[in-house]
């Protein structure tokens with residue numbers, strides 16, 4: 001059933017308090033809930049409908065009395081009370097559930113012998129009957145009873161107010177959360193866990209106990225998570241003035257988790273891969289992800305929990321904003337430019353294709369069948385770009401004023417994206433024009449820029465035109481409000497001072513406090529619009545969309561010479577990188593065309609020189625160099641082609657990598673050698689940047705058929721003292737099928753078979769291999785003892801990894817599609833959320849040639865014909881087919 005934003009209605013009944021009691025057992029768990037209900041607006045006589053899925057109703061009482069048979073009804077999704085009392089009343093509901101059989105990992109389930117919950121978005125209804133929607137905010141207490149030896153630790157939200165022993169080797173704990181919250185933030189954990197403890201003293205002097213819970217043997221791997229948590233708490237105080245609001249903050253790591261992590265009030269639950277790290281077992285990328293996600297979930301305490309969403313269509317209100325906050329946090333902890341580059345790459349590689357395909361939806365979707373399908377790169381990443389645009393338009397202090405007003409107005413409420421917009425606008429008295437369209441129009445806007453210099457008049461003009469492509473259900477679009485951060489470079493490579501611009505026939509000052517600026521933010525709001533800069537002494541090279549100031553696809557009339565000039569000189573480091581990427585995209589597209597016409601491939605020597613000069617520029621940040629010498633991904637190139645051709649794109653990218661590696665072999669070898677270090681692993685920007693550059697150089701070299709390089713990589717592998725370096729050497733050796741590869745993969749497995757997270761890297765690496773016919777190897781790995789279809793991380797590693805090799809997933813014999821089709825049907829029976837993530841790999845099937853289209857379509861049809869298909873998979877598969 002499809003749900004629509006336009007159908008939102010305020011609830012007729014509200015909940016004041018909820019007392020939950022869990023009797024956790026091996027065969028069954030009993031959940032008793034006592035809810036104080038009161039009428040919404042004014043006394044309504046409508047039925048009270050509670051959500052409930054997979055529940056066995058044991059008893060029901062209204063104001064202490066059992067209702068009559070025909071006063072209520074239970075179906076597979078609801079419990080309906082036809083005529084509840086008119087004033088305040090109490091509901092007592094007892095249900096029975098079976099967490100040990102719950103493979104969906106939604107609601108209450110068991111993971112490695114421990115109980116845990118995941119309620120967002122609509123998992124609470126699998127625990128008890130409830131109005132499971134975020135605008136129902138209530139105060140909770142949670143009483144947990146369980147066996148003392150099996151479940152020595154009992155956790156829930158808020159403060160522990162009582163605990164004690166019971167008969168029969170049982171014990172109990174009672175938790176009370178003083179803050180109102182929606183049901184999706186409820187959490188419970190029970191099991192054999194130990195904690196790393198620390199404290200954080202807030203700015204106003206509150207002493208907060210911090211505890212990170214894992215099985216005992218993993219405790220040593222929580223040092224970095226604790227560091228990250230404390231850094232996040234400090235950062236939110238410094239940057240947003242936001243403090244933690246309870247005396248206890250718990251994080252629990254579990255190995256079976258559908259997503260990354262969950263911000264339950266004071267009891268965050270994490271996928272263990274986003275908590276556990278040691279230098280020997282986790283890479284720099286893992287360390288960085290942990291920092292970002294620990295920050296993200298912590299930041300939700302204000303942006304998500306204290307102020308939450310009125311309904312699930314508003315998801316980006318909390319997710320876009322919180323992603324923006326975690327991006328800023330990571331920027332401040334490392335390199336801002338490099339973080340920005342990484343985030344923009346993610347957007348281009350994953351979000352742009354979504355925005356151009358059958359699942360395209362606005363940042364605030366208009367409808368959904370299954371909400372879980374809308375935890376997307378559009379809601380999260382594009383949503384974060386939308387928040388970033390407020391900051392670009394209002395400036396850092398204006399943005400902060402807007403945030404302050406947002407909390408002042410809405411603390412303790414469930415609100416909408418308009419409320420956030422209004423706070424930003426009102427706090428700054430700003431004219432935000434048609435900015436709200438960013439929430440309602442799907443599709444990536446195309447922005448075209450044409451420039452002209454008039455030497456006589458000394459003016460430089462930029463003509464912008466924009467278009468938003470049609471998307472499912474939205475064929476005609478309005479022009480968007482696009483903030484374009486811009487600088488003009490003179491022939492000396494420096495930014496020209498800018499003080500005024502003609503716009504709409506009026507001369508506008510862009511000076512700040514009477515001072516000319518080097519970067520200005522143009523507000524492009526119309527389909528076509530011209531800006532003319534005055535007093536420009538020579539033809540400048542424009543640096544447009546600095547810092548990627550809006551999530552658009554931009555085309556401009558910049559020449560290759562202009563782009564090389566920007567690559568060498570732009571004061572905006574993001575745009576230096578971007579200039580290199582534009583050049584690389586152009587080059588790759590033209591080589592793809594050559595490849596398709598069977599022409600010999602040759603690499604333009606200017607490109608090689610450009611890469612060499614970046615690689616050898618000692619003044620540059622090493623992580624920046626690493627990013628700047630990395631070619632756009634295959635996915636990114638396929639996304640900008642008329643008909644995506646995975647074989648051609650792969651051949652071309654491989655060709656360029658090899659040409660660069662042989663042309664720059666000496667420089668790359670020097671880079672590897674001069675960036676080694678025998679010092680102890682440290683997680684900081686300089687060391688990570690050094691390792692990143694060394695390992696990118698090594699990966700380039702690994703593309704050569706050269707025994708000297710094999711020796712080098714084997715040496716790097718065996719001398720590595722941390723996983724970053726060891727895995728990078730493995731990746732370098734992984735590129736060439738043969739005995740060396742087989743041996744080293746076997747060696748790696750033998751070393752790490754006891755470590756679930758490292759074994760997942762090993763699975764993913766093999767799954768992603770571009771080796772022809774790799775699907776057979778992947779099928780074999782399904783039977784490997786290290787694999788388990790019930791564990792999402794393993795599925796994402798092996799099945800998800802496989803789909804990330806375009807040549808194999810899109811193999812022309814259909815073998816990749818067939819494999820995925822089979823996996824989706826199997827997975828759907830166990831875990832619909834995971835199955836639905838996997839089926840999404842099919843969604844852009846129309847981008848390929850006819851042969852591939854037919855093969856993919858056949859799999860989608862096969863999936864849709866499967867018995868008992870989940871709504872999750874149904875939604876993605878059917879929308880993919882019908883678009």
Ligand code: ARG
Pocket residue numbers: 120121122259261262263296297319372375
């Ligand atoms: N709110 C979580 C986060 O921090 C994600 C929850 C995802 N849940 C889901 N059913 N998809 O981003």
Ligand code: ZN
Pocket residue numbers: 296300318319322
């Ligand atoms: Zn989130």
